Amino acid sequence: xxxxxxxxxxxxxxxxQSVVPLTAEEIAQREADAAAFAAEQAAREAAAEALADLKxxxxxxxxxxxPLTAEEADVLVL
Amino acid sequence: xxxxxxxxxxxxxxxxxxxxxxxIPQGYTxxxxxxxxxxxxxNGSYLAVIxxxxxxxxxxxxxxxxxxxxxxxxGSGNDRQYAGYISASTSSTSMFSNTxxxxxxxxxxxxxxxxxxxxxxxxxxxxxxxxxxGLWSQTAPITSIxxxxxxxxxxxxxxxxxxxxxxKY
Numbered sequence: 001x002x003x004x005x006x007x008x009x010x011x012x013x014x015x016x017q018s019v020v021p022l023t024a025e026e027i028a029q030r031e032a033d034a035a036a037f038a039a040e041q042a043a044r045e046a047a048a049e050a051l052a053d054l055k056x057x058x059x060x061x062x063x064x065x066x067p068l069t070a071e072e073a074d075v076l077v078l
Numbered sequence: 079x080x081x082x083x084x085x086x087x088x089x090x091x092x093x094x095x096x097x098x099x100x101x102i103p104q105g106y107t108x109x110x111x112x113x114x115x116x117x118x119x120x121n122g123s124y125l126a127v128i129x130x131x132x133x134x135x136x137x138x139x140x141x142x143x144x145x146x147x148x149x150x151x152x153g154s155g156n157d158r159q160y161a162g163y164i165s166a167s168t169s170s171t172s173m174f175s176n177t178x179x180x181x182x183x184x185x186x187x188x189x190x191x192x193x194x195x196x197x198x199x200x201x202x203x204x205x206x207x208x209x210x211x212g213l214w215s216q217t218a219p220i221t222s223i224x225x226x227x228x229x230x231x232x233x234x235x236x237x238x239x240x241x242x243x244x245x246k247y
Contacts, residue, residue: 005095005232007224012086012241013101022095030095030226033133037124037228040157048149 005030051075080246082110087240093118093232096128098224099241102184106243109181111223114174114238116165119231122198122206123164124157125177128224129190133159135215145203157228162196163206164227167234170201174237184220189213 005022022030058072068076083106088097102109117123127136138153138160153160162177177196184190192214197207225239 003093006092007096007098008088008090008094009098009100010086010088011101012099012103015086017088019092019094026095031230033126033226033228034230037157038230040154044151048147 080107080244083243083245085241085243087238090233090235090237092235094237095232096224096226097233097237097239098222099239100222102221102223102241103243104185104219104221105245106185107183107246108244109184109220109223110242110244111179111181111225112240112242113162113177113179113225115177115225116167116169116174116234116237117227117229117231118167118234119227119229120166120168121229122166122169122200123227123229123231124160125162125164125175125194125196126159126226126228127161127179127192127212128159128226129214129216129220130218130222131224132214132216137213137215138210140208140210142206142208144206159212160210160228161192161194161212161225162210163198163208164229164231164233165199167231169199173199173201175199181220181223186219187217189215189217190220 006019008019010017054075058068058076061068136158138158140160141150161179163175165173165175175198179192179194181192192212194210198205
């Protein structure tokens with residue numbers, strides 16, 4: 001049996017606290033939000049990794065006296 | 079001089095998807111929320127803020143650091159609602175994240191800004207910490223604040239959130 005997802009709500013005017021089951025729409029929205037966030041996080045991590053790789057490549061070429069690509073030059077001077 | 083007055087505290091007795099403060103009194107100058115949280119998700123989770131039931135019209139700028147790098151980014155998609163980090167289920171036993179979120183001038187007729195200061199808490203080198211600036215581009219006074227988790231997790235028992243009113247004289 002799957003556990004029922006709930007939310008906790010406190011009414012600040014009365015102090016009343018209630019535990020309310022999530023609606024099917026709320027559950028679907030949370031699942032969509034989680035999937036979207038995972039995709040955004042993966043994209044952000046991939047971009048950070050690509051930038052680090054580009055910097056490493058630019059540094060290696062500078063040390064070796066090799067010509068840099070425009071992309072590699074950009075990460076050094078921008 | 080400013081006084082910090084506790085309005086309400088939530089301590090979870092069981093796992094919960096979200097935490098909400100509703101019918102927030104309108105008699106203070108600013109609001110402050112302190113959150114101590116841990117997620118059921120295995121990866122470090124992110125705290126998402128929802129104002130007056132709205133998940134739209136948000137923007138964020140985040141500065142972060144962890145065990146190996148530091149950086150910054152502008153939130154995109156639902157990452158725009160960023161309000162801090164949450165310790166993962168794989169974090170050291172009984173460790174909960176610490177987050178403060180400040181909402182200045184919450185009753186005004188202007189767009190609402192907020193700032194956060196957060197650390198994921200873990201007895202390891204890979205813990206995340208960050209500060210952020212958020213904007214909710216709506217002019218309605220803030221009457222409710224909800225916290226959700228971006229990741230697939232839920233808040234575990236003993237997760238705590240306290241709402242304070244800040245009164246300036």
